[in-house]
Amino acid sequence: MFWNLVIGLASFALNLILTPKPQDAKPASLSDFKAPTADEGREIPVAFGTNDFADPNVVWYGALGTDAIKGPRRYGFFGPRQTLGYKYYLGMHLGLCHGPADELQEIRVGDKVAWKGAFRGGRMGINKENLFGGQDREGGISGKLDVEMGTQDQGRNDYLVSKQGPDTPAYRGIVGIVLRGVYLGTSPYIKPWAFRIKRIFKRSDGSAQWYPQTAEVAAPIDTTKGNPGLDLGIHIGSSSNWDTYGDYILWANYNGGAIVWSIQTGKHITIPQEGAWEIGDRGHITGDMEIVLQQGGGPAGTSLKFYKPDTGTLVQSIEIPGSHGNYGFLMDDIEAEDAKWGMARTRGFSTDLNRWNLLKKEAGGAWSLAWSEAGTSERLNSISMGRNYAYCALSDDPSKIVRVAWPSFAENIVTPAGLTADIRSCHYSRDTDEVIIVCSNGDIRVYSADLSTLKRSAPGIVSGSSTSFLTSKRMKSGPGTIGLFINASGAVRIHQIGVSTLEILHTTIVASTNFVGKNDPSLGSGGVGFNEEHGGILVTGGPLRSLFWYFTGASSGDMNPAHIIRECLTDRTWGMGYNDADIDDASFRAAADIFYAEGFGLSLKWYRQEAIEDFVSRILAHVDAYLFVDRSTGKFRLKPIRKDYDINTIPVINEDVVTDWTEIERRQTAEAVNQVIVNYYNREKRKTGSHAVTNIAQAMQSTSGIVSTSREYPGINHRDLAIRVATRDVLSLGAGIISGRISCKRTVEKLNPGDPFRLVSDRHSLSGQVMRVVDQDFGDGRSNKIVMKFVQDVFNLGAAVLVDSSAEDVPDTPTAPVSPRLVWEMPYRELRQMIGDSDLAAMLSADPKAGLLQIAGGRPSGDALNAIIQVGGGSTYRDAGSLDFAPSAVLDAAISADATDVAVSGEIGLGNVSIGSLAVIFGETRTEVVRIDAIGSGTITIARGCLDTVPRSHTKGTAILFFDDFSESDFQKRTNGNNVSVRLLTVTSRDVLEEIEAPVDTVTFANRAVRPYRPANVKVNGSSAGPVDAISIDPIPVTWARRNRLTEATPIDWTAADQTPEVGQTTSVTLTDLSGTVLRTYSGITGTSQNVAKADFGAVEQGYIVVSAERDGYSSWQSRRLQIVLSTPGPSDILISNDTVSVSATSGSVVGKLSTVGGAAPITFEITT
Known part of the structure; x- marks a missing residue:
């Protein structure tokens, strides 16, 4: 036996020496890389709203770096590793649009999401190394990149300077992305990068947008079939422990550290407690998305510690003066005066140890303690920081607010005038420099920043028993809006309220949504908080369950058309350069209010190849409005065409006024359009969408049937608005519409474009129909006549039968987990097939209990390409190659342990199965290996109980996986008792399954390979x-x-x-x-x-x-x-457990089961055999 083994090993070694040496892959050079570059003369666009940039200008690329990808050892388990390929790293500078931008929201590479969030500039990281299938396919994306927002004081990028030299410009006014040697994959063919950028609130000179309260129009979100949100589970602590801001959710729990979730991935990290006497609670997320916790306490002192939210790494620590305990803290921060300021109120063991702590962070620097002052002994339940004061609601006296002045300290307890009920929360509105107070009876009251003046109020705007309002620091739900959460006897609603008007702008009825956890009766009992960046709300319940819902489209808002037009008129960098004084502010504000109330926002780009006047005309066509210069003021006026008039008070033009009926036309049915197809940009699907609306009544009357026309509205970004505009247009193009041109006396000179009037003429069969002024010609001074073109007003037409004729959009299928999955210790025969007799002998000789992992999986969906294998456990996994999917099916009927002809359904890839290969049937407790002897239409013939398994009966619907030629391993030797966990990440053409969504299969090794086969x-x-x-x-x-x-x-x-x-x-x-x-x-x-x-x-x-x-x-x-x-059974004892009764009552070979038919007493039973 010994000499046989020695001879076998010697022969194996000789074979390895004589085997041809595998060749290493060669790295690509910079000249091999293909990247789109900026065309000479290509314009940088101006972006309005939230836009996707799929073709950025690549201004520069270079600084190529490589890392070798090593494969298995050249000689089985021995020798150096073969170089299979290279990971490529590249520097790159991409120009997107004119700035400054508000935020970057999404990055896609190769049409896959590499990053998503709300980033307002600076340096960020991406870690998606498996985005293109991992290193066994085309790699992924990871590394640092700089997001330059295009401000006027933008400095030169240090990375570009280091690569291009000191003459590198700062690219001020241009939104750019700088890749700092980012890992781009394993191919020299650079996949296209695409970015989603929002630009609404800043003008090109860096000044604030005009009338910011209505500048952003929130995009609608379908809460019935959209993202259901995140269920964050149940946590120990108090209701004040939460915070949410930007991309993160924080739960600060003194009984087990702090938990930080990423909203993008749903993953979380834990930041442990430090120091003694940690009995405080609450945490804070700063505007820079740092996690702030109060750690420690007692004689050793206490400090505020700042952590990175993605890694939990400690960034800095600020000691709080004095030796006192940690009874928790409150904090909020704000950006003002070219710095960031924070106010933290800490509590000690005694009231004299309560302190106000003002923190300051200079641009690019760290936080420092500006001052620390002793404060009131009152208990506080919230904090909101304004430009000159911090505001805290009192817990024990809910009629008062603590107002703390800064930067010079002063503390005052203020009773706001006119309160009608207890204060539930207070919130500083940065949009309006006002303080909003919500009372327990549903009243909302708005005060001046010093709380001295009640500016407006809305009594009982929201009400209901058992209402629950959020704490004040996270009340903003969108631009110029606040959110309120109501749980009135289980009727849960989320209101979005305009700060300037205190009107309810939008209400979400939670019962009608697909929100996760929506049926929890305790929703909101632990407090709620809004996340403006993601249009979401964090809802807590009992016992302190956390949910995060997306209820608005605030994160991808559109721009108000009135703001777009005004910016085109007044911008001095790329616009027409008119002064603000040239604008009729009242008409523009009125138009902005109309568009905002209608939810009529636009997002689109303008390139200078198109005259800016033509671009403005396109905006007017989108919203059905007129822009003209008022003859009396010389200012630009904006007038939306809406039903905004009283038909009894508008001017009447009749035969006495008209001097010449130049042209009167009525559109006939035969020439009328009865269907309008609107082409728009579907931002949700990132592609052009089309919707048709048909006037059925006119189509039935027309001898030509459906008469269709198309309209292009690229500024529309969602389906609902496209349908509304198509409805408007099909009415305006329908049969019977009157239009013409008339010459009138000077009495009509006060009419302006878009103004309504009634036209009366018996000889033209006009009986007072409402018309709109389209255009006017006031002559050359030698004639007093005013020539006026007009068209009939569609808002006063009779009702029409309109239908949306478009097919429903087919939603993108979410990436599904691999199913079925086989993850087990490899049988002896499979080891033999996988590594060969010689390697197997060597492995078991060194360790008889050794084994390898075997992995196989079925294709979960038609668009699934393969899967990335990740092996590890806990929070640490490593990539272990890719997995091609195995054919699969399910049993179409139950089978006994001796059945060989089996009916199957749901077959996937059975054409790739070889006769004589192996498959597994997944049993409830044990898996059976079978041999495939024949494959027919809907049937297979199998040999049962192969290798080291035994035949079993299986139920209908049990999965079969034809694994034999399609399995993989990580080829890491493990031994008896070793545990290993496996995740399979499905790869599609669009996406890779998120790690958190991948099921985990765990294997405990039990020396399977060395065991004898069963009889x-x-x-x-x-x-x-x-x-x-x-x-x-x-x-x-x-x-x-x-x-x-x-x-x-x-x-x-x-x-x-x-x-x-x-x-x-x-x-x-x-x-x-x-x-x-x-x-x-x-x-x-x-x-x-x-x-x-x-x-x-x-x-x-x-x-x-x-x-x-x-x-x-x-x-x-x-x-x-x-x-x-063995013997005839006697009377059996019946065991009753809950509402189930089981008895083994045997007569001959019949075994019966006694189970409940009804669950209410008296319980009856039936025997089923």
């Missing part, structure tokens, strides 16, 4: 299935066929003849009762049969006979167990 074709008294009636048999004969793992290169089925076993292999026959208690074991059997004495079962009426194999102290992986009936 096969086991029979008791000639029967291969139980229960076996042995009432009149003694002794009971047991027979079997032996198997040999070493010689079974080709799998044989369960019923095959006896094989010569391994040296030292024997069989054991074990007798047990029904509970599994061992009664007797016959061991060391070298033959193929054993007679069992009935007396060995003792007094039991039923039991089991278990047949297994042993060798060198190892037992077979599985064993065959058959039930046996």
Whole structure:
């Protein structure tokens, strides 16, 4: 035996020496890279609203770096690793649009999401190394990049300077992305980068946008079938422990550290407690998205510690003056006067240790303590920081507010005038420099920043029993809006309210949504908070369950068309350059209010190849409005065409006024358009969308049937608005519309474009229809006539039957987890197939208990390409290659343990299955290996119980995975007792399954490869299935066929003849009762049969006979167990558990189960067999 092993190893080594050496891959050079570059003369666009940039200008790329990708060792388990390819790193500078921008919201590479959030400039990181399938395919994206927002004081980028030299410009006024040697994948062909940028609130000179309260129009969100949100689970602590801002959610829990979730991924990290006496609570997320916790306490002092939200890394620590305990803190921060300021109120063991702490952070610097002052002993429930004061609501006296002045400290307790109920929360509105107070009776009251003046109020704007309002610091739900959450006797609503008007702008009825956890009756009992950046709300319930819902589209808002037009007129960098004084502010504000109330926002780009006047005309066409110069003021006026008039008070033009009826036309049915197709940009799907609206009544009257026309509205970004505009247009183009041109006396000179009037003329059959002024010609001074073009006003037409004729958009299918999945310790035969006899012998010689992992999986969806294998455990996983999907199916009917012709359905890829290959049928507790002998239409023929498994019965719908030619391993040797976890990340053409969504399969190694194969074709008294009636048999004969793992290169089925076993292999026959208690074991059997004495079962009426194999102290992986009936049963005891009754009542070989039919007393039962 020893010399055979030595000779085998020597032969193996010789084979390795003679094997041709695999060639290493060669790295690409910079000249091999293909990247789009900026065309000479190509314009940088001006962006309005939230836009996708799929074709950025690549201004520069270079600084190529490489890392070799190493494969397996050249000589099996020995020798150096082969270089399979290279990971490529590249620097790059991309120009997007004119700035400054508000925020970057999304980055896509190769049409896959690499990052998503709300980033307002600076340096950020991406870690998506598996985005394109991992290093076994095309790699992914990871590294640092700089987001330059295009401000007027933008400095030169240090990375570009280091690569291009000191003459590198700062690119002020241009939004740019700088990749700082970012990992771009394993191919020299750079995948296209795309960015989503929002630019609404800043003008090109850096000044604030005009009339910011209505500048952003929130995009609608379908809460019935959109993102259901995140269920963050149940946490210990108090209701004041939460915070949410930007991309993160924080739960500060003094009983176990702080938990920080990423809204983008749903993943979380834990920041542990530090120091002694940690009995405080609450945490804070700063405007720079740093986690702030108060740590420590007692004589050793306490400090505010700042952490990175993605890693939990400590950034800095600020000691709070004095030695006092940690009873928690409140904090808020604000950006003002070219710096960032924070106010933290800390509590100590005694009231004299309560302190106000003003923090300051200079641009690019760290936080510092500006001052720390002793403060009131009152308990506070919230904090909101304004430009000159911080505001805190009192817990014990809810009629008062603590107002703390800064930067010079002063503390005052203020009772706001006119309160009608207790204060539930207070919030500083940065949009309006006002303080908003919400009262327990639903009143909302708005005060001046010093709380001295009540500016406006809305009594009972929201009400309901058991209402729950948020704490003040996270009340802003969008630009110029606040959010309120109401749970009135289980009727849960979320209101969005305009700060300037205190009107309810939008209400979400939670019961009508698909929100996760929406049926929790305690929703909001632990407080709520709004996340403006993601249009979301953090809702807590009892016992302190956390949910995050997306209820608005605030994160991808559109720009108010009035603001777009005004900016085009007044911008001095790229616009027409008019002064603000040239604008009729009242008309523009009125138009902005109309568009805002209608939810009519636009997002689009303007390139200078198009005249800016033509671009403005396109905006006017989108919103159906007129822009003209008022003859009396010389200012630009903006007039939306809406039903904004009283038909009884508008001017009437009749025969006395009209001097010449130049042209009167009525559109006939035959020439009328009865269907309008609107083409728009569907931002949700990132592609052009089309919707048709048809005037059914006119289509039925038309001899031409459907007469269609298309309209292009690229500034529209969502389906609902496209349908509304198509409805408007199909009415204006329909039959019967009157238009024309008339000459009038000077009495009509006060009319302006877009103004309505009534036209009366008997000879033209005009009876006072409402018309609109389209255009006017006031002549050349030699004639007093005013020539006026007009068209009939569609808002006063009769009702029409309109239908949306478009097909419903098919939603993108979410990336699904791999299913079914096979993750187990590899059987001996599979090891042999995978690594060969020589390597297997060497591995088991070194460690007989060694084994390898085997992984296979079925295709979860038609668009799934393959899967990334990740191996590890806990929070640490490593990529272990890619997995091609195995064919799969499900049982179309239940099968017994001896069935060989099997009906299947749901077949995927069965054309790739080889006859004679292996598959697994997934049992409830054990998996069975079968051999494929034939494949038909909806049927397969199988050999049962192959390798080291036994045949079992299986239910309908059980999965079958044809794994034999499609499995993988990470080829890491493991031994008995080792645990390993596996995740499979589905790869599609669009996405990679997020790690948090991938199921985890865990394997405990149990020396499977070295175990002998179980005996096969086991029979008791000639029967291969139980229960076996042995009432009149003694002794009971047991027979079997032996198997040999070493010689079974080709799998044989369960019923095959006896094989010569391994040296030292024997069989054991074990007798047990029904509970599994061992009664007797016959061991060391070298033959193929054993007679069992009935007396060995003792007094039991039923039991089991278990047949297994042993060798060198190892037992077979599985064993065959058959039930046996030994005597006629007497009366059985019935065991009742809850509402289920089970009894083993045997007559002959029939086993019955007694189960409930009804669940209410008196309970009745029926027997099913």
